[in-house]
Each structure stands twice: as C-alpha cells, then as structure tokens.
Amino acid sequence: MNNNWKEGRKILLGVTGGIAAYKIPALVRLIKKAGCEVEIILTKSAENFVAPMTLETLSGKKIWNDKNFDSTIPHVKLAEWADVFLIAPCTANTIAKIAHGISDNLLTSAAVACDSEIMIFPAMNEKMFNAPVTQENLKILAGRNFKIISPAEGPLACGVNGKGRMPEPENILLEIFRSLCPVKDLAGKNVLVTAGPTHEYLDPVRFISNPSSGKMGAAMARAAWYRGADVKIISGPVEIESYGFEVIKIKSALEMLEAVKNNLEWADYIVKAAAVGDYRAKNFSAHKIKREGRENFSVELESNPDIAHEIGKIKGDKKILIGFAAETDNLSSNARGKLERKNLDYILANEISSSNAGFASDYNKLHLISREQNQSEKIFSGLKEDIAFDVWDFIK
Template sequence: MLQGKKIILGITGSIAAYKTAVLVRLLVKQGAEVKVIMTTAAKDFVTPLVLSTLSKNDVLSDIANNDSWANHVMLGRWADIMLIAPLSCNTLAKMANGLCDNLLMAVYLSATCPVVVAPAMDEDMWHHTSTKDNLKKLSSFSNHIIPVANGELASGLIGEGRMAEPENIVEWLDHFFLNKLELKGKKILVTAGPTYEALDPVRFIGNHSSGKMGIALAAEMQSRGANVTLVLGPSIITAPENIEVIKVKSASEMYEACISRFDKMDIAVMSAAVADYTPVNIASEKIKKNDDSFTIELTKTKDILKSLGEKKTDKQFLVGFALETNNEKAYALKKLQTKNADMIVLNSLNDIGAGFGHDTNKITIFDRGGKEYNFDTKSKQEVAKDIVNTIIKLLHA
C-alpha cells in the first residue's frame, strides 16, 4: 500500500532514533519516496549520511544552509503523510503548543497532509501528566498517535514508552492507507472544463473555465480507490494517469458522453461549466465582418444535471455545481431541488480567490436536506478533498 507514497520522516532526539535506519529501508523497499528531516539532537543518535544513503534523498535539518533555503511550506504540501518517529518528549511539547524553532516544526505547522507520530521516552516521562495532556492536544489537532510498546527501555527499566518497532510502524501505515481507500470499487463520472459552442469553423461561444477543479476532483477520487471516468471539455490541463478521459468540445457531446455512461456509475459529479445556450445554425464557412451588427439565434442546450437527476436510482449519488453572482444560496438550493441532485457545490464569484482561472477556490456545500457546509478559501486540490470527504460522509449518513 506504500507504493508511490510520499512520506516525510521527522526524527527527533531519542535513543530510538537508531531504529530509523531500518524504518527508512523498509519504507523505501515498499516503494515509498522518503524525505528525512532531523532535529539537531537527532544527529547524536544516527548520522544523516546513513539516512540519506538509504532514502536516496538529502537529509534536511536547517531552514537555511549557506545560500539555500528549505521551503517548509512546499515540503508540508509535498507529502502524502508526515511521520515523526521517534517523537521525543521535547518535540511533543513543541507540537502541542505550536512552537516553531527548527525546520521539523516549521514543516509540521505547514503540513496539509495527515500527521502521525510514534512517541519514544522513558516510562516515568510517558506517564507524566504533562505528557498525557500534550498527547491529548495532539490528538485534538487530528494527528494520529501510534501506541508505544511495553519493553526494555534505555534506562534499563521495563515498562511503557518504547517506540513501536519499524515493522509495526510500516504495518500501521499500510492499514492507514488501506482504510483511506473509501471509494474502492466505486465507479465515478466527473465532468470538467468548459464547452465550446461553434459559430463557424473558427469561432465559438465559450467561458473561462480551465477544468482545474474537476480534474482535481477526479484525481482525489482516483487516489481514494475509485474507478474514475472524466468527461473533459477543452482544457490545457492534463488529467492524471489511470483515469479514463473522454474528450469533448460541445455541450451536446458532453451530454451524450454522460448519458451513455451514467447507468453504470455509482457517483456522478457535474463540475463542468456547460454552455446554457448554443447557436441554432453553424456557418459552414468563416462568417465575414460585413455589417455593423450581428445577430445570433441561440437555443437551450440539454440540461445534463437535470437529465441525470431524472434517470438517477436510489443507489446513485448525484452532485451538481452552481456558480452564482447574486442570491447565491437561494439559487443553489433551487438547483438542488429542481435537478434532483443529492448535493450542490456553490461557488460565488463575489468571493476572492473563487471561480474560473484561479488555483484556489471557496465553496459552500448543500446536501439534499438543505444542510449547509462552509469552507475557507483553499487550493483546488484541498477543496477537492473537502468535496470528496463530504460525499463520503453523506453516503454513509
């Protein structure tokens, strides 16, 4: 389950740090890409040279080194998971209180991925009230804690506080990623991008949609184990591998692609910006600029979301998108009802960083009962996670 996973391994000052050489080797052997960050104290127990050799990556320790700078923000966004093993009592206290005095803490506070820790300390330290309070705080921040083992400690005592063995940590990670495949076996249809409605061989009516949001959704669902089919309008964004991509141009082509595949789908997410109208007549040759004015007769396109809503069974889950500029909530709730959708994702062009062309988005989700879920402005990859998490939550409600 670790094949292709990106793992940040944080190592702190504990005698258990000597085990990290074995841990790195096991992670790499399973196909993970490992980047190691060490505190200064950790170097007293295991050398960066050993870890860089085993991980095949430079070991990072300092925020700045001569003329180079370790970009802690990008490191925190790069990983699929951040593992701190061993977690010393000192670093635990820093994490619980948001201190940031080294690169490891800077990456931790910047991390957008799940964080898991494997504590290691002597028994009396482990049972101290402040340690227990700090662990509770860490858990309240949605961090994961691998239980300590009971055994021989560096002090010579026998008791709790021993770091989990590398094999057990790898097994924990395997189970974690396996359980994250909440959509395994699900067939999901996603639409993305704009549609282009031809006027003549060279001109069209379109919109500014880039397809970034829909492609991010398809990628997130695929990472959760789903079998994804992406119906993609004209876009320069490349879809991830292992996703079936059906390229279309017009609203009618997108309609046919969706209608013909919907019956076999468990979930459909209609995030494309489909044209509401299309020209009645398409000129066979380029239209010449002869007159001062030019009139185009338009007709409504087929409503893909509504058509799918009419076909939808009780075993299927349908998601629509609403991009609005005024009376946003009212229009989104009306769309939810009239289209027979199970969930509507609302974008307001009045929100900074939302809508077409941005790398960020700000959404509000409404479920079938009208319950509202609000989210802050985030990258479209993080927004995709919020949308998928909400779908999964509603599926199991």
C-alpha cells in the same frame, strides 16, 4: 480529514538494474519536495544505471546496499519503518527472485521480510515483460502482498515501441500518495466527473465558451482516486492531469450529455463540475463567417440541454448526483432551487464573485448543500485539491 496526510511520510524506495533507473533522481527530488522522507536500497546492478552519490545528495541520506549497512538488521527494520515500500524500476530478475523467496541481496531480503503492501513498478523490454515466466511471476506477486503497477505503452530504451515503460516520476508520486491515503472509502466505487468548459461553435473557427480550467473537477477526480475509486473524466477542451483516469474528451454541451449518458450505468457517483454552455448557435455556419461588409453581427442562440437536470430525471435512487452552481448573487437560495429542480443529492455553489476563488483559480469557496440533511449548508474554502477531500469526507 486532516489535509496534511501527505507530509512527513516515510517512503522506502528499492531501485534495481533497469534502464528506467535514470528517472529515479527526479522521483527522489519530487518526494523530498512533497515534504516526505525517503530511504533508498540499491541492488548492485542498479549502481550501473544510477550513481549512489546522486541519490545520497538528493535524499540527504546514505543509500543502503549489500556493502553499506549497519548492525540494525536493515532488511527487517527498513520495511517496518516505512509507511510505503515501492520497487521502481523493478527488473524481471528481481520480480522472479521475490516471487520465489530468493533473498540474496538487501533489497530482495527486505521484500521477502515485509508483510505489508509493496508496490512493484515493472520496467523492461516488451518481450521480457510479456514472457510467460515474467507474467507468471507477476501473477504470484499479485496474489500476495504486492501491488503491481502496470507499465505504460510507448517508446522503450531498446528503440522499439511497446508495453514496458515505467511511469514518469510525477505519476509514481501519485501512486505513492494513493497508497498512503488514509481513507479508502471509495474502493470498488465508480466515479464519473465532468470538468472544464464547453466550446459552442458558431462556425469552424469561432466558439462561445467560459474561463473554466477544469481544476475543481480534476481535484474531485484525484481525491476520489486517492480514496480508491475507479475514475472517468469527461472533459471539455482543457489540459487535465489525467494519470490513473480514463479521460473522454468532448467539445460541446451536446457531446458532453451523450458521453454522460453513455457512462451513466457504470457510475456510482456523478460529479458535474464542468461549466457547460447554456446556449449554442441556432444555425452553425459550415463556412467561416466573413467579416467584410458587416459592421454589426448578431448570432441567434438556442438553449442547450441542462445535463444535471436530464441525469437527475433518469439516475434512479442508487446513484449519487453532485452538481456545481456558479453564482454571483443569492447564492444559497439559487443553489437550493437547483438542488430541488434537478433532483441533485448535493450541490456545491461557487462564489465566483470573490477575487481569489472560482474559475481558473487554484482556490475556491464552496457552499455545500445536501438533500439528505434537510438542505443544511456547509462552507469549504481553500485550495481546490484540499476542498475536494473535505467534500468527499462530507459525502461519505
């Protein structure tokens, strides 16, 4: 698939009178930075929370409101123009109106006139969100052409903690891209991804590890999420952009194996992108190992279980197991051997010896070898986030 699917897309953004409207200028900047076009409709009340001039400057366009429209019947035309229509933040008031067909302003008219999907980002005080009337109205919308993006829990503007926060602008952009993604071939599928390094502790303060950043695993996870999958990531100790995923944090290879086994039944696809330590200390020291009096120091290591191999033995025929192999030499033949030995369905061999690919880089060069297609080999190179899409294209 062409990886330019995010660029030049047309976004219709409705903004209502909630306090979370203060985040909208940042969202508009991100949308423009991503190379998309945006048209904005403000309710009268939204103008109390965000200045039209700010949004006009950032979007490069006049905003639409009940006073500012031309003879083009904008409430119909704007929704037809848009590739995606979202209302963020969406007040309890606007939710109630559109659930009941009340179209007394330009935004509610556009929402009622639109027959394609509209994303709703409710944002309000927790009591207002949990009120039976709001929940019933959301249920009505969810049963129609609306996709409700549940608010997050956290500190609310009214000074209490609760469920009602609008997602951060970066995460709203991810939801926009998920909606825009031209393929939804993983909808209804569960994808389990392992990512990052493991830390194999020698004592409470020292460990053996590797430079894996988790970026390739995160890219495979994000691409699967865009394509409609439910995604869980089992991640070693690295920061991973986790919006939309359940993230299970582990440290050691043994913890990773246990977490993979615990989630195996749930998974349709298992992507083993983590760089798992092959060895751990044979004798973990519960106390910090002292330096004094030691010129040399050796540690006896013992083998960690090979997680892909363990999963390959028990996964059955229905689950697809995708392994990664970091290789410096004889890449293809080593990878083919691993594909067979570990009962993988696909293996992606990394060329970690090349300078601008592999560990911690944003780029990668991968040789994909497939069991189904008689071990035929395909090479992908470029940005990890783009390669991840191409890999899913191939697998699907």
